[in-house]
Amino acid sequence: MTMDLETRVRRANPLVHSEQLEQLFGDGASARLLDDVRMRREGRMTEATRKDQPTTGIAPNAEPARQWRVTRLAHRGHPGVAIAAFFVVVAIGVGLFAALNAGEQAPAAPVEIAETFIDVRSPTDAATAVALLAPGAVIEHGIAGDVEGYEATLDWSLAIGDRRLAIDCTEAVFTGASAAITCAYDYSNAWSQALGVGPFSGNTFDFVIADGQILELRHTVGILNDYSPQVWEVFTGWLTSNHLSDRLTMIRTVSDGTQFPIPTPESIALWDQYTQEFVAEIESSRTP
Numbered sequence: 001m002t003m004d005l006e007t008r009v010r011r012a013n014p015l016v017h018s019e020q021l022e023q024l025f026g027d028g029a030s031a032r033l034l035d036d037v038r039m040r041r042e043g044r045m046t047e048a049t050r051k052d053q054p055t056t057g058i059a060p061n062a063e064p065a066r067q068w069r070v071t072r073l074a075h076r077g078h079p080g081v082a083i084a085a086f087f088v089v090v091a092i093g094v095g096l097f098a099a100l101n102a103g104e105q106a107p108a109a110p111v112e113i114a115e116t117f118i119d120v121r122s123p124t125d126a127a128t129a130v131a132l133l134a135p136g137a138v139i140e141h142g143i144a145g146d147v148e149g150y151e152a153t154l155d156w157s158l159a160i161g162d163r164r165l166a167i168d169c170t171e172a173v174f175t176g177a178s179a180a181i182t183c184a185y186d187y188s189n190a191w192s193q194a195l196g197v198g199p200f201s202g203n204t205f206d207f208v209i210a211d212g213q214i215l216e217l218r219h220t221v222g223i224l225n226d227y228s229p230q231v232w233e234v235f236t237g238w239l240t241s242n243h244l245s246d247r248l249t250m251i252r253t254v255s256d257g258t259q260f261p262i263p264t265p266e267s268i269a270l271w272d273q274y275t276q277e278f279v280a281e282i283e284s285s286r287t288p
Contacts, residue, residue: 110179161190
C-alpha cells in the first residue's frame, strides 16, 4: 500500500517537503520525486526509464517508529487518516512543483556538500568549494579565518599537490534547518608521495550546513600522525638549505614555534616552483 500511495503522489506531479516525504516513504523518497518531476518536464520519462528506476517504498533501514507510522496508515484500518495524509502531501507538493518550474533547484544533501567541499583537486574544484561557503561564514582554520583567506589557502593546497583521501562524512546532529557534519579524511601531497610515505590519518572537518551553504567550518589536523617529522620538516629543511632567502616569504612562525604557509600570490608561486623542484630531486635520487 505504501508503494501505491507514493506512486499516486508521483503521478500527481507534486514535490513533497523532504522531511514529510521521508517520514511517509523512507530515506531517499524526496530525491526520487524530484528526479521524476524533472524527467517528466524534459520529456525524458520513457517507459524504459520507468522500468529502470529502483523500487520505492519503506526504506529497509528506516527507523522502526517511521515504519510503524507508514504501516499504520496503510494497513491498520484508518482510511480517513491515510486519505488526509495523501491530500496534504499533494497540496504541499503543488507549491514546490511550481518552484521547480520557476527554475529553483533543491539544495544538495549536507553530507554531499561537505564531501564536495573537501575533495578539491583542481582550480575548478576550489571555486566550487568557495561558492559553498556562506557570506560571513565562521572559519576556524590554521591558515585562514574568513572566506577570502580560505580561497587563498586552497590555492596553496593546489600548489603543493594536496590530496584528501578516504573521505568519510557523517551527519552528527540535525537541529531545525541546520545539519552538523563531521568528516574524517587521510592526507597526502606531492612531497609525501615523492618520499614514499603516508597517507596520514587523524584529520577532520566539522561543518554546520543550512540551505545548501556552509555556515561554520572547523579544520583539525592530526598531530599524532607523523606527518610533520616525515614530510613537513623534510621539505622545509630542504627549502632552508636550497632557498633560504625565500623562506621568510613563504613561511611564518608564531610564538609557540608553529609554522604556517603564507598564502600570498608571490608565496604561492614559490611553493609551486619549489614543490616541483623538490619532487624532481627526490625522484632523480632514486634513479640508478
